[in-house]
Amino acid sequence: MITSSDPFWFGFRFVWTRVVGTRVLLAWVALGVMPVAAKANEPGQETPEVIAEFIEFNCVGCHDSYTKEGDLDLEALTLSLDDPDNFHRWERVFDRVRAGEMPPDEQIEDGEKQGFLAKMHDTLLAADSNRIAKGGRVAARRLTRNQYERNVNELLQVNLPLRQLLPEESMSFGFDTVSKSQQVSDHSIAAYLDAADWALQTAFDRLLSGDRGETVRLDWTKLRRNERRHNREPEGRPDHQDIVSWSCSQNFYGRMPATSVTQSANYRIRIKAHAINLPKMGRVWCSVESGVCSGNASTMYWVGAIEATDEPRVYEFDAWIRDSHMLRIVPNDKGIGRVAAQKVDQKAGTLENEGVPGVAIQWIEMQRLVSDQEQLRHTLVGELRLEPLEEPTSNRAYRLVSKAPRRDLKQLLHRFAERAFRRLVSVEEMQPYLDFASAKWNEKRSLRDALQTGYRAILCSSRFLYFEEAPGELDDFAVANRLSHMVWGKAPDEQLRNLAAAGELRNPDTLREQTERLLNDPQSATFIEEFATQWLELYELDSTTPDGQLYPEYDDTLHRSLTQETFAFLSHLIENDLPITNVVDSDFTFVNQRLARHYSLEWPGGTGFQKVAVDRQSRRGGMITHASVLKVTANGTTTSPIIRGVWMLEKVMGEHVPPPPANVPAVEPDIRGATSIRDQLDKHRSIDSCAACHVKIDPPGFALESYDVIGGWRDRYRAAGKKKRWVPGLPVDPSHEFTTGEAFDNMDGLKDILLKRDDQLAANMASHLVTYSTGAAPTFADRAAIDHIVQQTDSFDHGMRSMIHAVVQSPLFLSK
Known part of the structure; x- marks a missing residue:
């Protein structure tokens, strides 16, 4: 039956x-x-x-x-x-x-x-x-570790890398601001306590010990190598009163032990340098790093890049340098080649006479940066008197003095809590923190200990760690908090707090004025960098290292330049309210000389990043052709239309792609160049459970096949060679067709199709902005609000700045 x-x-x-x-x-x-x-x-x-x-x-x-x-x-x-x-x-x-x-x-x-x-x-x-x-739309939302660091540093007037003590953030819908993925555990609470203790100890030590930043100036005689015992240091040139570092493959070559620091701190580093034996490109790109510079601790930390020309110039960097670490300065441009490791130990002057390019350094100045004492005092102890210790028994030079310690303790804690909690705080809410601090005062009779204890409790409170938002419309303080954390990545400043206290911030005109003010401030660079990094997945840039055999031209200077193009590009879109279609195609980009060389663009002259005109023949219009995003969508050896197609759909076109079935094997491109990725995917698509998604994924993915692992243009794939590092492989076929019947032959054709979908591009950008700024991705009930944002910005060609304003004014932003 x-x-x-x-x-x-x-x-x-x-x-x-x-x-x-x-x-x-x-x-x-x-x-x-x-x-x-x-x-x-x-x-x-x-x-x-x-x-x-x-x-x-x-x-x-x-x-x-x-x-x-x-x-x-x-x-x-x-x-x-x-x-x-x-x-x-x-x-x-x-x-x-x-x-x-x-x-x-x-x-x-x-x-x-x-x-x-x-x-x-x-x-x-x-x-x-x-x-x-x-x-509400948003569940309990926590400060990210970057936001925690900025908030604590500003509250205490210090500048410490606190995020290195905190657990890595999880991502949800592409962002670490999304409440859904923000877990808190015993381990993370312990990390917050450690971070708060470090920040408070540093702040009070600096206030009470009279800390002063010291500056050390090192001339060439202190930086040069010992000619009798070469040890990877640059060689000296007595006739020129400088030292020279050459491009070399020797590990840790270019290190300078004289620059070793004795205290972990932020340092301002000033270097006077110029190029010698200038190559045709007109500059010698050099990396400045810090580290132990030995095999015992091989990790090196990036400080910055020197674009050395034949004109001596002072370069300035701010960086956190760890105790016992030193500086290393060396040319790293693969375009000028390298000298053999054993050659750098030859007699001084040998390599210069051979015409090898290098960088000459006249002096290095290192200043340890500390807090402004007046600001630190006002922040921590207000008007309390600092009394010098006549016979100090510790490293403190001052002690806090108060005629009414309990009253002052109460007032200082309350003032600190309102800044930390980013709203007005009632006396009843303050009582537990005051009781905690008062107990320490009763035990130690030390205002420092009592204040530090109270501040610590506040910095580890859920009222500080979390955004306080009630279901329904947000109050003015919550709006100020969202806006400031969106644009500056930290708590509202005094102007925003005052407007919130007066109940004026939610007024649309006032809110627009304040959004403009925050966007026009240099601190908005935080939004540019963190939003772009997460939206475009630029945090994956360091996850892979391009194959040295297939891509020998890739160097650290190029690597560090990639994100700067994208940040400058997005900043320009926002500053000038340019249309969202510039993400797909544009007639400009931002490059330095090293990146221009990578793109085969004509360099206009000068130094640093500059805006340059591009056209279709340059193949560099739009964010989707930036080497930064092309590298993060490759694995270092090969590219995949699947990975790039998914990236295009979710980051640019606003179409979600579900994960592949668990029982379907991944497609592994053939690095020998015998089988094309198109042939492999044709077989892959024959699996019924794969075909439905691949009809969406493959078209934009194949168009991007015209760009290699490091974002360079190609007509053929690179294949591993036997006698040569690499040889030209199979030709690239970037053509494809959408399910709508829209077909294209190359990248230009894809751009033409997407440029007609400006509403779709705008809706995608609005969704990403809402997710980043509110802590929750738009859901079904939010679709009408997203559509309204798109309609509002239509008359402005969906300009990026207009879109930010529309998001901030939307009910999605102004409600929990």
């Missing part, structure tokens, strides 16, 4: 339904025989008839409990939309039907489809709106 659970029955039912049509289904409904999915719901959650009929007639044949195509079983799927997983499955069904992707190759009457979509839309919207009304 054939039962209803038999695979044959499901196949038979699927075929019979296709033959007889809706009449059979209506008969089932009339008889009370509803589909399984409808009967499996909880009481009060019955599936509406129009949804049940559409699913049963059009979808269950491929997505039943036996077939489960795409790992989707619609027979077992209930309409229990309070379950987030269930909600997202139904949302996916809605989106794919609306886009015409499902059912595949089926002719559905418009009325039938529109009826389903309308009912499904209303059902999903009601469920999501109800969820938001109860708890």
Whole structure:
């Protein structure tokens, strides 16, 4: 006997339904025989008839409990939309039907489809709106470790790398600001305590010990190597009163022990240098790093780059340098070649006479940076008197003096808490912190200890670590907090706090003025760098090292230049309110001479990063052609249209791609160059569970195949050679076609197609901005608000600055 659970029955039912049509289904409904999915719901959650009929007639044949195509079983799927997983499955069904992707190759009457979509839309919207009304869009949102560092440093007037003590952040929807992924554990709380202790100890030590920044100036005689015992130091040139470092493969060559520091701190480093034996490119690119400079601790820390020309110039850098670390300065441009390791130990002057390019250094100045004493005093102890210690028994030079210590303790803690909690704080809220500090005062009779204890409790409080936001419309303090953390990555300044206290910030005109003020401030560089880094996944830049055999031209100067182009580009878009389409194509970019050489662009002269004109022939218009994003979407040896296609869909085009099925093997490109990636993907797409996604992924992915692992243009792939490092391999075929029928032959064709989708590009950018700034990705109920942002900015060609303003003024930003 054939039962209803038999695979044959499901196949038979699927075929019979296709033959007889809706009449059979209506008969089932009339008889009370509803589909399984409808009967499996909880009481009060019955599936509406129009949804049940559409699913049963059009979808269950491929997505039943036996077939489960795409790992989707619609027979077992209930309409229990309070379950987030269930909600997202139904949302996916809605989106794919609306886009015409499902059912595949089926002719559905418009009325039938529109009826389903309308009912499904209303059902999903009601469920999501109800969820938001109860708890808000955003769950409890915590400061990121970068935000924690900036907030604590500003509160205490120090500048410490506190984030190195805190756990790495998790990403959700591409950003570390999203509350969904922000976990807190015993380990992380202990890390916050350690960070707070370090910051407080440093701040009070600097205040009470009278700390002063010291400056050390080292001339060439202190920096030169010992000619009787060469030890990787640069050689001296007595006639020129300088030292010279050459491009060399010897580990830690260019190190200077005289620059070793005795205390971990921030240092301002000034270097007077110029190039010698200048190459045709007109400069010698050099790296400045710090480290132990030995095999015992081989990690080197980046300080900055020197673009040395034949004109002596002073270069200045600020960097955190660890105790016992020294500076290392060496040319690192692969374009000038390197000298053999053993050659740098030859007699001074030998390499110069051979015409090898190098960098000559006249002197180095290192200043240890400390806090401004007046600002530090005002921040920590207000108007309390500092009394010098006549016979100090410790490293303190002063002690705190108060005629009314309990009153002063209460006032200082309250003032500190309002700055730390980023809002007004009641006396009742302050009592636990005051009790904690008072207990320390009773025990030690030390104002320093009592204050430090109270401040520590505040810095580890959930009121400091988390954004305090109640469901519904945000109050002015919460809006100030969101806005400041979005643009400056830290707590609101005094002007924002005053406007919030007066209840004026939510006024649209005032909010716009303040958004403008924050964007115009140099501190907005925080937004540029952190938003771009996470949106475009630039944090992956250091995850891979390009294969030295296939890409021998890649050097550290080029590596460090990549993100700077992207940051400068995004900053220019925002500053000038340029259209979002510039992400896809533009007639300009920002390069330094090293990056211009990589792109084969004509360099206009001068130094540093400059805005340069580009056209289609240069192949460098738009962010999607930046070497930064092209490198992070490659693995160091090969490129993959899949990885780049997914990146394009999710970062630029705003289309989510579900993860691949677990049982499908990854595509591994052939580095020998015998099989093309297109041939491999043709076989991969023959797997039914893969084809549905690859029709979306592959078109933009293949267009980007015209760019190699390090973002260089190519007509052919590079293949590993036997006699040469690499040889030209198979030709690149960047052509493809979208499911809409829009076909293209190359990158220019892809750009032309995407430029017509400016609303889609704008909606994608609005979604990323909302996610980054509010701590939650837009959900189904937010779609109308995103559409409104797109409409608002349409008359401004979806300018980037206009889009930021529209996001800040939207209910998504102004409500929890």
